[in-house]
Amino acid sequence: MLTEVTRYYQRGGETRRLDAGSGRWEFLRTWDLLARLLPPGPLAVLDVGGATGVYAGPLAAAGHAVHVVDPLPEHVAAASALPGVTAAVGDARRLDEPDASRHVVLLFGPLYHLIDRADRIAAWREAGRVVRPGGLVLAATISRYASLLDGFAKGHLDDPVFAGMVEGALATGVHRNPDAVPNWFTTAYFHRPDELPVEVAEAGLELERIAAVEGPLWMMARLPEILADEQRTAQALAMMRELEGVRELWGAGSHLLTVARRPA
Secondary structure, rough: OOHHHHHHHHHHHHHHHHHHHHHHHHHHHHHHHHHHHHHHOOOOEEEEEEOOOOOOHHHHHHHOEEEEEEHHHHHHHHHHHHHHHEEEEEOOOOOOOOOEEEEEEEOHHHHHOOHHHHHHHHHHHOOOOOOEEEEEEEEEEEEHHHHHHHHHOOOOOOOOHHHHHHHHHHHHEEEOOOEEEOOOOOOOEEOOOOHHHHHHHOOOOOOEEEEOOOOHHHHHHHHHHHHHHHHHHHHHHHHHHHOOOOOOHHHOOOEEEEEEEOOO
C-alpha cells in the first residue's frame, strides 16, 4: 500500500468516519443494502479491506462468520477484537484464502485505493475465486465526481491545489493529495459508473445490479438534522430505496455499490 495512504488511515479517521453526517448516512444506506441483498444465513463472509470492522461487527452480531482482511495491522487488531470476528493482514490482489470458501465477499475498501486498472481486476478476480459458485461479491466504489461535489459543498475548491486535484480526478479518475493535507482524502481511484460492468465481466463475474449508496443527500447541509430524527431517517431510507437504481443519479452520489455473482 502507498505510504501516503497508510499514513492517512493510521491517523485513525476511519475509526469514527461513519459515526455522523454523511458518513453516518453512508453506513445506514450500506447496511440497508446488505440487509436486502444478502441471502439467508448464517453465511461465511470475507470482508476484504474491512478496516476496523465497522460492517464485520454487525454482520457477526447477526450470526454470520466474518473474517476481515486488511493491509494495516492497526485495523486488523481492532477488527479481531470484535465479538465473532477474525482478522488477518492481507492484500486484496493476493488473498490467502481457499478457492470457493465463502458465501459472500465484500470489497468495501480496496477498489478505490488501487490506482492501476490491472490491480482492480486482480482484486475482482481474487474475490471471484474465493466466493462459492453462485455466491455474491459486493464492491464499493467512489464516484468520479465526488471530489468536485465535495469541494463545492465544503469550500475546498477555493484552494487552487484542491481545484487541481479535482481537475486531475475528472480527467483520469486518479485523485492525488500531493501534500497529504489531513482533511482531504488520500490517493484514490474514482470510477465512472460505466466502468463497473466492464470490470465485473473481465473478472469472470456476472453483474446483478449497481445501486447508489448515499445518492445526492450526502451533500445536504441539513443531513445531520434529518439523521437525528428517527422518523425522517426512515423516510430518507425508504425514498433512497426507490431511487438507488436510477442511473441518472449515480454520478451525484459519493459511492456506488456493485453487486456481482460468481457463475453457478
